[in-house]
Amino acid sequence: MSETVTLKIDGREVTVPKGTTILDAAAQIGIEIPVICYHPHLTANGLCRICSVDAGFRTQLAACVTACADGMDIQTRSEDVVRGRRTILEMLNSTITLDEAPEILELVEEYDADTGRFAEGKRRESPVYDDNPFYIRDYNQCINCWRCVQVCADDAQFTYALSFDGRGFETRIGTFQGYGMTDTTCVFCGQCVGACPTGALKPKRQALLEQGIDPDEIFYQTRRGRKKRSEEAGG
């Protein structure tokens, strides 16, 4: 049995080891396919579908999770593919705030997405969780990419403090029983913050600096816990 497969991507032939994803095979010949939920060091789950490509089937294939097969003839930027990506970006924009997601905003521009197309669409709103001295969780900016869950679990930390919560449109990232972060298994390693492609997870110090709080006060608050210096002085 052959250990390699040969296929065409955008008309160019490429031979790769069996099991190679379309995303990696394309990268080998210099063809870049856009990604959002995919991260090279985390298990891919094929959630956002921005990497979808056309292989002549009834439905498009998510390049980050689909293995190459012999004889495939893939188009990575056909009209349908581009239109699909544009719609994904427009729908993302209608549901959540992308202001602090620079890589996604670049795609919005590249694919000429109309950010007002679904202006009447329901937004996925969430409280902002400021429940620990290290990072803030603002799920109004969360695209449910699952990276934070993956890095907190089997891909790096084996801590399992985060998981999905809710169903359907209400699906969001949460903690067990909705506990505050200090009551979970979280060890505040910061891996989730580092893996988040949007501003949904943000270091507390960065968030306070952006609010114009004095750096000394920020250091004091994040070192000593939740109290402000003035509160402590007043007892």
Ligand code: SF4
């Ligand atoms: S919080 Fe960030 S990393 Fe986690 S699912 Fe949302 S966007 Fe992805």
Ligand code: FES
């Ligand atoms: S990057 Fe492939 S599904 Fe999100």
